[in-house]
Amino acid sequence: MALNPPIDRAPEIAAAPAPDGWLTVVTRFCRTRPLGAVGAAVIVLMLVVAALAHVIAPYDPVANDFGGMLAPPSRAHWLGTDAFGRDVLSRLIYGSRTALLVGFGASVLGATLGSVLGVASAYFGGRVDLFLQRVMDIFLSFPLIILALALVAILGNTIPNLILAITVPMIPRAALVIRASALAIREMPYVDAARAAGFRHGRIILRHMLPNVMAPYLIMLTAFLGQAVLLESSLSFLGLGVQEPMPAWGLMLRGAAVEFAEAAPWMAIFPGLAISLSVFAFNLFGDSLRDALDPRLRTQ
């Protein structure tokens, strides 16, 4: 008598669901988070406009046209001209390049360096953690704009320096958030296993911990994008950012735009709208992304 029935067929094991295609993910995101989708659409539009600025812009953004100074919006100049006769629309289009270059550059650098420091701080703990966190506290004690202003004043106002000046105040903010997530991951069995297997610290941090803080990283990144665009505009408005005649939104709000606010309001309105819209779009997208990626919010 056979104790065990013969195995005539494989036991039924639930197959892992196939990963969704990007189209499905996008569709689901748009359906469940319409505001985030609007934000994403604006960001994509900005990216396209920035990439094709030289094709789209109707005029050279730095060419003076003294015959057409302070012209109101018209068919020739849809958004009017500034005090030098430069086409406001063309300067807005080219200005999106500056905003996105500085915005993406500073946010990616800030969030990435902050993440590495945050994870390392959580992983090593003890004195390393204590030291790194106190350094971060010092940086956090300065308001974002004050620190960026000080750095630009010291380093000078070239585009790379501007990116660096915006990056530095973002690092401790990213490090703080990422460290909190990394502290939980540090206690995971697979991290213990990696330690037991004798892997080096660098490998454990980069291969096993960093990929698992990707959700807060992406959330921080999108949150920083809006802040970075705003900060770049603020610095340019204060004369410490991008320099004339290079087109930049904050720069367009400065100088003659203030003096001619009553006579030629279009000089200030349109760059102001561009800054507001882009920051709003980044924030909408960032909030929706956080809602989608944060498991606690997802279960709610």
Add this chain to the structure above:
Amino acid sequence: MRRRPALALVSLLLAVLVAGVLPAAPQDKPRAGGELVFVVPSEPPSYDAHQEETFGVMHPMAPHYSTLLRVDPTDKTGTKPVGDLAESWTISKDHLVYTFKIRKGVKFHDGSELTSKDVKASYDKILHPPAGIKSLRKEAYESIASIDAPDPSTFIVKLKYPESSILLNLASPWNWIYRADILAKDPHWYEKNVNGTGPFKFVEHVKGSHWVGKKNPDYWDKGKPYLDGYRAIFISNSSAQVAAVRGERAMIQFRSFSPPERDQLVQALGNKIAVQESPWDCLNFVSMHHEKKPFDDKRVRRALSLALDRYEGSKALSRITLVKDVAGIQVPGTPFATPPAELEKLAGYGHDIAKNRAEAKRLLKEAGVPDGFAFTFKNRGIPHPYEPLGIWLIDQWRQIGLNVKQEFIEASAYHPMLKRGDFEVAMDFQCGFIVEPDLDLPRFVTHSDANYGRHKDTVIDDLFSRQGRSTDPEERKKILRQLEKRLLDEEAHVIYTLQWHRIVPHLAKVHGWTITPSHYLNNQLDTVWLAE
């Protein structure tokens, strides 16, 4: 929207018309009384004008002091010396001895009587400052061999060589006459205290807020001043300055407003405001480092000047910033200014801009400068008129194939940068207190500390020296035209942009004040009166 600029323009024209008439109207009888309230955009670092160079000292404090000579307060060119403490003067035939008769009965605000001893002591401090005391303009008096006060009413200046500008130099608004006894006891006393012989006595200075003066009843010019007193309010922010005049909390700001600010005031106040305008003895010019390639080549420097469409630039930029006239080495309308016909002969001053730019491109090609050549233009981080001029220059140079990046340097770091020679091409600046070649041009001689472009040109040195010693105005003009051609055309050591333009809108009730090309002049307020 379209009607508003037209309305503003009409109002502006009316205001300028009114302004042109008001100060000169002979039927206007000065009225005594009232307090003049004016805005000063800067504060005095100390109270000693001999050691200072900011209008923050001149505007609130000049009414307390007198000078040996002064510039005629009714002369729009600001180039006519008249007596202040000097009642009269004589000049020796060889132009080497100037003898001044000092007014009698002039009293300091502390009640002591002024004599030539006080004039000598003040000039001694300027010419030979004691240790630890600065004298910012002593180099302007290098021609003076000696000064003397042989009796209480005589002051004598002896020169080493004839100098045509000496009288105007002695009319410097900075050379306040101090009391000899006080200077003898403590040469630093005037840095923190006030005691002059001017039309107004000191009342109070509240730092960050205001400066107050009251009428000096013992002023030597009987019947003056007309005002009971004045109050200078310190406001650094330009929007707040405009708001103060717009709200009639201040009557005038003596430095200048920008064209848009003027238009705002005219639009808001209509016939309650008058506007006085004048070419300004200030200038932005471009310095090119003569030790850095390719700017060591005069063809390149000339090309940069030829690229500028100054006449179109003048029309456009005068709408948005503090520049206007196309000028040579002297302010238009003043005795040694370049006649327009002469000016047009200089490189970059001709009206055919296409021809000029074709020549500029040819020169660049000949000098081996490739199309699209890039360099950095350093500019001072001050809104007016530096920033608009910088944008204009870069656009003009772009049109001859140059690719110029602008770098703004914070104002306080700017002059150290120029002195270090840490630039290829940079915006330079000068502002004079009296329009006079001897005062405006010394920076262009080879060994001047302000020769930031580091050119070496003995021809210019010689021409400068010769014009200063020439006592015949016609001969002097000829030499100045040669110097100008050499400086701006043949060698193009520097590139002049556009003459600054001074715009002083004031409440129409302010009378008796005439604009001049310098904001350091005409601040004693003895002739000013209020119509209501």
